[in-house]
Amino acid sequence: MNKPNERKKILIKRSILVGCTAIICWTCFFIFGTYYRKKTTAAANEFKNKAALSKKVHHNSKADKLAKKAPIIPGYLEPWKLQKNNPKKTAYLTFDDGPSPNTTKILDILNANKIKATFFILGKNAEMHPDLVKLEYKYGNSIGNHTYSHNIRYNESTDEFLADVNRCDSVLKSILGDKYTPKLLRFPGGSGAPRETRLAPFRQAVTNAGYRYLDWNDETGDAEYRLAPVPTLMSNLEHNTGNQHTVVVLMHDAAAKTTSVDALPQVIQYLKNLGYTFDKIS
Secondary structure, three states, X not given: OOHHHHHHHHHHHHHHHHHHHHHHHHHHXXXXXXXXXXXXXXXXXXXXXXXXXXHHHHHHHHHHHHHHHOOOOOEEEOHHHHOOOOOOEEEEEEEEEEOOHHHHHHHHHHHHOOOOXXXXXXXXXXXXXXXXXXHHHHOOOEEEEOOOOOOOOOOOOHHHHHHHHHHHHHHHHHHHHXXXXXXXXXXXXXXXXXXXXXXXXXXXXXXXOOOEEEOOOEEOOHHHOOOOOHHHHHHHHHHHHOOOOEEEEEEEOOOOOHHHHHHHHHHHHHHHHOOEEEEOOO
């Protein structure tokens, strides 16, 4: 037997074995290192995400607390005066006398345009359509009080008037629970502030009761007609908007106001063309 050849074969086998072992060890090291890096990176990212989430939650919690602590100052709201120094032109769309089946269509139009509005609700209609009240709130709109009955002539006592207002508040609270923030009111027919002296005792009564109340400085005039044609509503809006910097637009979502629904897309587009952005009363 040729011993040199045999030794050579043994050396070759050993070299192959050592090489294979080295490859296996390197492969294991590479796989483990990759896994470890991924795990470490994932852990670091998870920590960062948790820290960011914690910071966001803390920030939101702080903002919520500040919002809850912010006092609601009773009395007359005049956004057209408060927004004078705001460079943005702002339009507040407001709807009275609902909810009704028309409210659903109005919500669809608002959502399609990513607009939030303010709904001044009649308590008696809220009792008939509680799901629509919930839907208005769910979509991020503001909910206001428009009395329970709307059967207000301002010949009654201020106590009777307040009883009707408070009854509406009770209905809205029963539907929305703690989600409902009371004390935002629109007088049926408007408050007459500041010049109408006949309503002065009523304005003082709601202010003393902690209510803020809001009128309007722009409208489509849909309250003046049972079923006004859309061109008439738009003509009224164009006339009333003028060159105002901030507008609170009065419209209605009562069951009879179907042309108000038809006009709404044009109302929105008209105000957009004039450079207005949209907001809700809060």
